[in-house]
Structures are given as structure tokens and as C-alpha cells.
Amino acid sequence: MRAAVAADRALDRVSARAFVREHIAPHADVWDRQGAVPEETLERIGEAGLWAPFLPADLGGRGLDMVALGEIHEEVGRGCSSVRSLLTVHTMLCWALNRWGSAHQLEQWAQDLAAGRVLGAFCLSEAGAGSDAAGIATTAVAHGGGWLLRGAKKWITGGQRADLFLVFARTEASIVALLVPRTTPGVRVTPIHDMLGTRASMLAEIAFDDVVLGPEALLGPSAFAAGMVLTGTLDLGRYSVAAGSVGIIQACLDASSAYAGERSVGGTLLRELPLIQAKLSDMVTDVRAARLLCEQAGRLKDAGDPATIMATWVAKYFASTAAARHATEAVQIHGANGCSPHYPVARYYRDAKVMEIIEGSNEIQRTTIAGEAFREGTS
Ligand SMILES: Cc1cc2nc3c(=O)[nH]c(=O)nc-3n(C[C@H](O)[C@H](O)[C@H](O)COP(=O)(O)OP(=O)(O)OC[C@H]3O[C@@H](n4cnc5c(N)ncnc54)[C@H](O)[C@@H]3O)c2cc1C
Numbered sequence: 001m002r003a004a005v006a007a008d009r010a011l012d013r014v015s016a017r018a019f020v021r022e023h024i025a026p027h028a029d030v031w032d033r034q035g036a037v038p039e040e041t042l043e044r045i046g047e048a049g050l051w052a053p054f055l056p057a058d059l060g061g062r063g064l065d066m067v068a069l070g071e072i073h074e075e076v077g078r079g080c081s082s083v084r085s086l087l088t089v090h091t092m093l094c095w096a097l098n099r100w101g102s103a104h105q106l107e108q109w110a111q112d113l114a115a116g117r118v119l120g121a122f123c124l125s126e127a128g129a130g131s132d133a134a135g136i137a138t139t140a141v142a143h144g145g146g147w148l149l150r151g152a153k154k155w156i157t158g159g160q161r162a163d164l165f166l167v168f169a170r171t172e173a174s175i176v177a178l179l180v181p182r183t184t185p186g187v188r189v190t191p192i193h194d195m196l197g198t199r200a201s202m203l204a205e206i207a208f209d210d211v212v213l214g215p216e217a218l219l220g221p222s223a224f225a226a227g228m229v230l231t232g233t234l235d236l237g238r239y240s241v242a243a244g245s246v247g248i249i250q251a252c253l254d255a256s257s258a259y260a261g262e263r264s265v266g267g268t269l270l271r272e273l274p275l276i277q278a279k280l281s282d283m284v285t286d287v288r289a290a291r292l293l294c295e296q297a298g299r300l301k302d303a304g305d306p307a308t309i310m311a312t313w314v315a316k317y318f319a320s321t322a323a324a325r326h327a328t329e330a331v332q333i334h335g336a337n338g339c340s341p342h343y344p345v346a347r348y349y350r351d352a353k354v355m356e357i358i359e360g361s362n363e364i365q366r367t368t369i370a371g372e373a374f375r376e377g378t379s
Pocket of ligand 1: 089122123124125126128129130131132154155156157158195197198203354357358359360361363364367
């Protein structure tokens with residue numbers, strides 16, 4: 001049984017890799033410059049069943065486990081961090097819906113989300129609140145049996161394109177998680193362009209100008225469940241970003257080893273130079289270590305073990321910082337070519353920096369990991 005699961009998983013990774021090689025990686029630099037992933041590719045991702053393969057079959061997925069999902073997100077991240085970012089936020093919404101959605105919400109959204117006919121986005125950050133999620137100012141006030149939503153979310157990945165927003169808002173007593181269709185009157189989308197990295201991930205600011213929502217918008221059994229929705233969803237997003245960061249390290253290694261094998265200086269191939277070898281050896285070592293940390297976090301998720309939360313923090317911290325470090329070295333190995341638009345390493349460099357900021361910045365990761373160490377011990 002275990003061997004069969006492992007074989008299926010290997011097949012999922014291989015087919016995701018083939019899909020990325022054909023449909024994503026060759027175009028990623030162009031999309032990066034254009035600032036968008038084309039509609040045709042979003043549809044292809046749906047045809048390949050990659051939007052939400054972890055959903056159960058009756059909701060339109062394939063019941064893939066979290067280890068397999070991480071591997072797919074790694075492969076996508078290896079090809080294009082913008083596409084992986086779109087997958088991440090879509091995954092977060094789908095996961096929350098599957099975990100907390102009512103029968104009505106599941107019936108209304110799950111199949112379309114699984115197929116990518118409806119794309120999801122995750123709306124927590126605001127101009128005045130990022131790391132400090134408790135500081136959000138968007139409000140949801142009880143109104144006619146439902147909610148009146150007022151405020152604005154910023155830096156929303158996929159916001160230019162998404163059809164359904166998972167929005168966190170403050171009530172008098174706590175925080176609620178609300179499902180808000182883009183077409184709801186009062187929802188205003190303003191594109192954000194020219195970010196440093198993940199430039200094709202179609203960021204937007206989403207304003208909610210007195211948006212009237214019915215009671216069915218609430219995700220979770222009660223307003224008090226929103227804390228759990230938020231924790232679980234952020235954990236999954238962090239897992240996906242960790243996996244995507246592994247993909248970036250692998251892509252840096254792929255590009256750098258190829259370049260070092262063809263570029264010579266003073267008659268010597270770069271690959272023969274000890275200082276270049278040292279950089280490549282560190283990439284090889286760290287990509288394996290980061291991959292194992294992600295796999296461990298995924299296994300704990302599949303086992304339903306709460307230790308996955310800390311394992312995911314550690315995986316994301318290690319993978320994102322390693323990705324930023326190795327992307328810097330990948331540009332260094334490529335010299336001036338690495339600074340040009342003709343090699344993908346400049347994109348990896350910009351994308352990797354973003355990984356150190358999103359889903360828990362470096363500083364928040366280190367504080368959280370250290371805090372856990374003091375609470376639980378280090379073993
Ligand atoms: C490309 C991109 C995509 C994004 N997509 C989304 C999305 O889809 N949905 C969404 O909701 N948000 C999204 N975000 C926002 C992202 O989650 C926030 O940028 C992140 O949480 C950090 O918040 P901030 O930018 O407000 O930085 P701040 O919270 O203002 O932090 C500024 C600096 O202070 C440090 N800092 C903060 N608190 C502490 C502390 N206690 N101790 C030490 N240092 C601290 C931070 O690490 C950081 O270095 C995205 C951001 C980017 C760049």
C-alpha cells in the first residue's frame with residue numbers, strides 16, 4: 001500500500017514536471033515582463049488538474065496528500081514563482097472551504113474551484129497591517145442577518161483575476177472569514193504593477209465599499225472559528241511557499257550548473273573553478289535539505305499531527321532564506337549575463353527575495369521558531 005502511494009506520488013511529480021517544462025517554464029520570463037499569466041495557461045493548469053488536486057474526488061479533486069501537493073508546488077515554483085503564487089492562494093481558499101465550508105458553500109464553489117473555472121484569492125493584508133494580522137481594520141458588521149463589509153486589502157496575489165475572495169475582517173468580538181464573490185456590488189479591484197518579484201502574479205488592492213453579504217458568506221461554524229481558519233490557511237500557504245522556494249533553489253542549480261559547464265574564463269570552464277564549485281555544492285546540499293524539511297512538514301500534515309505547524313515554519317524559513325542566498329549566487333555565477341533579461345536567474349533573484357517576506361517574514365519566522373524552542377525545548 002505504502003509502495004503504491006509512493007509510486008503514485010512519483011508519477012504526480014513527474015507529470016507536473018513535464019507540464020511545467022512544456023507549458024510554464026519557457027514562458028515565465030515573458031510573463032514576468034508582461035506582468036500577467038495568460039488566460040490560456042490558467043485554463044491549461046485546470047485541464048492538467050493542478051488547481052486543487054488535494055480536494056476529495058466528490059468535490060472535483062483527486063484526494064492527493066500534502067506531500068504530493070508540496071512536490072507539485074515545488075515543480076511549479078521551479079518553473080515560475082508567479083504561477084506558484086497563484087496556485088498558493090487558490091489552494092489556501094480551497095483548503096479552507098474544504099475544511100470549514102458548509103454543505104451549501106461546498107456545493108456552490110468546490111467543483112468550479114477544483115477545475116479552475118473559479119479562481120480564489122486570500123485577503124488578509126492591508127496597507128496598515130501585514131505581519132500584525134491582529135491589526136486589520138476592515139470591518140464586518142452584522143447587517144440584516146448577514147454582514148456589511150467595509151475596508152480595503154492590499155498586496156492580494158491574483159487579485160486582478162480572482163473570482164472569489166477569502167476575506168478576513170474584524171467584528172466587535174473577533175475576526176471573521178468571509179467568502180466574497182468578485183461580482184458583489186461594492187467590490188473594487190485596483191491592479192498593483194511593477195513589484196520587485198512574482199511580477200506576473202497579478203496583485204491588486206481590493207476595496208470593499210459597504211459590501212452587503214448574506215449569512216452564507218461566513219466561513220466556519222461561527223465567527224469564533226475564524227482564528228482557526230486563519231491559522232490553518234496561513235500554515236498551508238507557508239507550506240506552499242516553502243515548496244516553491246525549494247523549486248527556486250533547484251532552478252538556480254539547474255541554470256548555474258548549465259552555465260558553469262559552457263562558460264569559460266581564461267580557457268577554464270567555470271565548473272573547474274573551486275570557488276564556483278563551492279557555490280554549486282552548497283546549492284546541491286541546501287536543495288536536498290530544504291526538500292526534506294518540506295516533506296517532513298507534509299508528512300505531519302497527512303498524519304494530522306499539530307507538530308506540522310512548527311515543521312512548516314522551519315521548512316519555510318530554511319527554504320526561503322536558502323533560495324534568496326542561492327539566487328544571489330546564481331546571478332554571481334552568471335556575471336553580467338545574470339543581470340540581463342536573457343537568463344532566468346535575475347527573475348529567480350527577484351522572486352526569491354519575495355519569499356523572505358510573504359507568509360511570515362524572516363523576522364517573524366525566527367521569532368516564532370525561537371519562541372517555540374523556549375516553550376517546547378529543541379528536540
Ligand atoms: C508579492 C507579494 C504578494 C503578497 N500576496 C498577499 C496575498 O495574496 N494576501 C495577503 O493577504 N497578503 C499578501 N502579501 C502581503 C504579505 O503577507 C505582507 O507583505 C507580509 O505579511 C509582511 O507584512 P508588511 O509588508 O506589512 O510588513 P510589516 O509587517 O510592516 O513588516 C516590516 C518589517 O518589519 C519586520 N517586523 C514586523 N514585525 C516584527 C517583529 N515583531 N519583530 C521583528 N521584526 C518585525 C518584518 O519582518 C519586516 O521586515 C503579499 C506581499 C507581497 C510582497
